[in-house]
Amino acid sequence: MTLPFAWPEVLKFKSPVVWGVTSFACFILFLLLTFPYGPLQHRLLTELNRASGLEVRAADWSVGFPVAIEWRDVVLAGPTIGAIPLEAVRTTIGVFQAFFGQLVIDYAVQLPGVAQAGAGRATGSVTTGSWSLRGPVAVKGHLQQMDLVSILKPYVSRGTVQGDFMHRWDSAQGANAVLKGEGTLKLEIKDLMVERIAAGTPSIPSITFNRLQGAITCHDAACDVTELKGDGADGSVTAQGRIMLRQPLQQSVLDLTVTVIPGAGFAQKAASLSLPPFQPGNPITFKLVGPIVNAKVAL
Numbered sequence: 001m002t003l004p005f006a007w008p009e010v011l012k013f014k015s016p017v018v019w020g021v022t023s024f025a026c027f028i029l030f031l032l033l034t035f036p037y038g039p040l041q042h043r044l045l046t047e048l049n050r051a052s053g054l055e056v057r058a059a060d061w062s063v064g065f066p067v068a069i070e071w072r073d074v075v076l077a078g079p080t081i082g083a084i085p086l087e088a089v090r091t092t093i094g095v096f097q098a099f100f101g102q103l104v105i106d107y108a109v110q111l112p113g114v115a116q117a118g119a120g121r122a123t124g125s126v127t128t129g130s131w132s133l134r135g136p137v138a139v140k141g142h143l144q145q146m147d148l149v150s151i152l153k154p155y156v157s158r159g160t161v162q163g164d165f166m167h168r169w170d171s172a173q174g175a176n177a178v179l180k181g182e183g184t185l186k187l188e189i190k191d192l193m194v195e196r197i198a199a200g201t202p203s204i205p206s207i208t209f210n211r212l213q214g215a216i217t218c219h220d221a222a223c224d225v226t227e228l229k230g231d232g233a234d235g236s237v238t239a240q241g242r243i244m245l246r247q248p249l250q251q252s253v254l255d256l257t258v259t260v261i262p263g264a265g266f267a268q269k270a271a272s273l274s275l276p277p278f279q280p281g282n283p284i285t286f287k288l289v290g291p292i293v294n295a296k297v298a299l
Contacts, residue, residue, distance in 0.1 A: 037063050037069060040069065040093065041061050041069045041071070043131065044069070044091065044105075045058065047131065047133050048133075050133075053078065054076050054077060054078040054081070055075075055076075055077040055078065056074065056075075056076055056077075057074065057075045057077070058071035058072065058073065058074045058089070059072060059073035059074075060072045060073065064090060064092075067092060067093050068090055068091060068092045068093070069090070069091050069093070070088065070089070070090045070091075071088065071089040071090075071091075072087070072088050073085075073086075073087070074086040074087075074088070074089050079248065081151070082153075084150065084151050085111075085112055085150070086109055086110065086111060086112070087110045087111060087112040087113075087114075088109075088110045089107065089108070089109050089110075090107065090108045091105045091106070091107045092105065092106040092107075093105060102127075102128070102129055102130070103126070103127070103128045103129075103130065103131050103133070104125070104126075104127050105125060105126045105127075106123075106124075106125045107122075107123065107124060107125065107126065107141075108121060108122070108123045109121065109122040109123075111146060111147060111150055112150075114147070116145070118144060118145075119144060119145035119146075119160075120144070120145060120146055120147060121143075121144045121145075121146070122141055122142070122143050122144070122146060123141060123142050123144070124139065124140050124141025124142060124165075125139075125140055125141075126138070126139050127139075128171075133171055134171050134172055135170065135171060135172055136168065136169075136170055136171075137168065137169055137170070137171050138166075138167070138168045139165075139166070139167050139168075140164075140165065140166040140167075141164070141165055141166075142163075142164050143161055143162055143163050143164070143165075143187075144162060145160045145161075145162055146160065146161050146162075147159075147160055148160065148161055148189070148192070154195060155194065155195055156192065156193065156194055156195065157193045157195050157206075158191055158192065158193040159189050159190065159191055159192035159193060160189070160190050160191065161187055161188070161189045162187070162188050162189075162190075163185065163186050163187035163188055164185075164186050165183065165184065165185045165186070166183050166184050167181055167182070167183030167218070168181050168182055168183060169181025169182075176221075176247055179221045179245040179246075179247065180220050180221050181218070182218060182219040182220070183217075183218050184215070184216070184217050184218070185214070185215070185216045185217075185218075186214070186215045186216075187212075187213070187214045187215075188211070188212070188213050189209070189211070189212040189213075189214075189230075190210070190211055190212075191209075191210065192208065192209040192212050192230075192232075193206060193207075193208045193209075194206060194207045194208075194209075207232075207234050207266065208232045208233050208234055209230040209231065209232040209234075209237075210230075210231060210232040210233070211230060211231060211232070212228075212229070212230035213227060213228070213229055213230070214227060214228045214229075215227040215228075216243075218245070221244060221245045221246075222242060222243075222244055222245070223242065223243040223244075223245060224241075224242055225239060225240055225241050225242065225243065225256060226240070227240075228240065233263060234262065234263050234266035235260060235261050235262040235263035235266045235280075236260070236261045237258060237259065237260050237261075238258070238259045239256050239257065239258045239259070239288075240256070240257055241254070241255050241256035241257050241288075242255045242256075243255070243256075246291075249292075250291070250292050250293045251291050251292070251293065252291065252292050253289075253290060253291055253292075254288050254289055254290060254291075254292060254295050255287075255288075255289055256287070256288045256289075257285065257286075257287055258285065258286055258287070258288055259283055259284070259285045260283065260284055260285075260286075261281065261282070261283045262279070262280055262281075262282075262284070263280055264280045285299075286298060286299050287299070
């Protein structure tokens with residue numbers, strides 16, 4: 001058959017390889033256009049609710065390019081975290097892994113009300129061997145200038161956090177499998193104000209830090225605090241020790257050795273604690289032990 005027009009030379013298919021590549025590209029395009037995004041996004045939300053124990057609600061969703069699902073006006077809710085609003089959540093799905101029963105997701109989370117470009121974001125990936133999130137699960141991510149007030153209120157009234165985390169666990173081990181996993185967390189917090197927190201009969205007064213750095217390594221429900229240091233107008237603090245994770249997290253048990261070099265402001269605030277008077281500039285070391293919600297201070 002002779003066409004009434006001539007194909008440009010670059011579009012003439014002259015070999016089986018070109019035909020093969022073209023056919024494969026058409027198959028991929030057809031797959032992307034017909035992929036069942038609706039059932040997929042419903043399945044993801046259902047499994048996330050079940051595996052996390054949280055209530056995850058999304059007001060709206062849409063399809064992103066090339067293989068992505070975007071949720072808008074998302075709320076995470078639970079008895080221990082309250083309600084955390086998220087402006088948008090984008091997940092990119094590994095399509096070919098999905099056909100073999102695996103779940104590989106790259107995610108990006110945006111907090112609401114952020115004016116600075118690139119700030120208030122969490123990005124990373126989730127990898128698991130099954131769609132039901134049963135079996136080995138690995139999560140890693142990066143936090144970019146996230147507002148702590150939106151996720152830790154009323155304990156924090158000011159501060160931004162940046163850092164990296166990684167955690168692996170086997171969800172087949174039961175309800176507390178996440179706590180029994182292993183992972184690392186490295187954070188840098190700037191311009192932090194911690195509000196008054198109950199610690200037994202007295203309470204820990206509000207504390208401000210210009211900068212706070214921390215590194216934690218967790219394994220089998222035990223987290224070693226390998227680095228925790230901060231400084232600010234109230235003085236400086238360093239801490240090392242261990243946190244034994246419990247459910248709910250507020251019942252996790254502290255065993256920390258804390259060294260404080262108080263400034264003049266903190267020396268006055270510390271009068272409410274059951275400790276000898278702080279002298280500005282003189283270091284003092286004490287233990288912080290017991291459940292987080294009812295920790296005891298001891299020399």
